Amino acid sequence: MEPMVTKPYPWMCPNCREKTVAPVLSDYALTAMHDGLEYEVCLRNVLVPRCERCGDAIITSGLSQQITAELRRMIGLLPGDAIRANRERLGLTRAQLAATLRVGEETLARWETGGQLQPRAVDLLMRLYFDSAEVRKACVA
Ligand SMILES: [Zn+2]
Incomplete structure (x- = not known):
């Protein structure tokens, strides 16, 4: 920022x-x-x-x-601190989640700190990913 x-x-x-x-x-x-x-x-x-x-x-x-x-x-996008909290709950580094979502680590960092808004499609994917073990399995990079 x-x-x-x-x-x-x-x-x-x-x-x-x-x-x-x-x-x-x-x-x-x-x-x-x-x-x-x-x-x-x-x-x-x-x-x-x-x-x-x-x-x-x-x-x-x-x-x-x-x-x-x-x-x-x-x-109605996920707040940055909610993205970070969910990532940490799953024991993932920023680099790991960024690779899973197919985005750059810097991009994920900007979403987490609130400096930039994630696209709505990625917001939906992140919600599904955080909530469902089945989705997480399907998203393995
Ligand atoms: Zn002026």
Whole structure:
């Protein structure tokens, strides 16, 4: 995950080229894509750095993480800590589960830390894999 932006306000607006960006407590809505589907995401009462002059919002890494978390909740994907807990319950290393799911270890790491959303098909496969010994047998890499 990227470090949080800690630079003191006001920030330089990339549009106006002036120090006119300050945090505003507001709702933040956007259309996000996942797996080729669109989702209307709305975060309630979040601090959004916004330019007082042109109104442009700056998406910080913190805001981006909140958007990803809300999108995960809306789609109903397994939370990252649930993926990790199930993997550990089965006594698997990240490398072992990644090989089983036919994905890169770094990809699995991003799903577990919540930085990236798994595709819905993989989410379904992981649920079946975690719940069923028969599926685990069929998935042997
Ligand atoms: Zn501006």
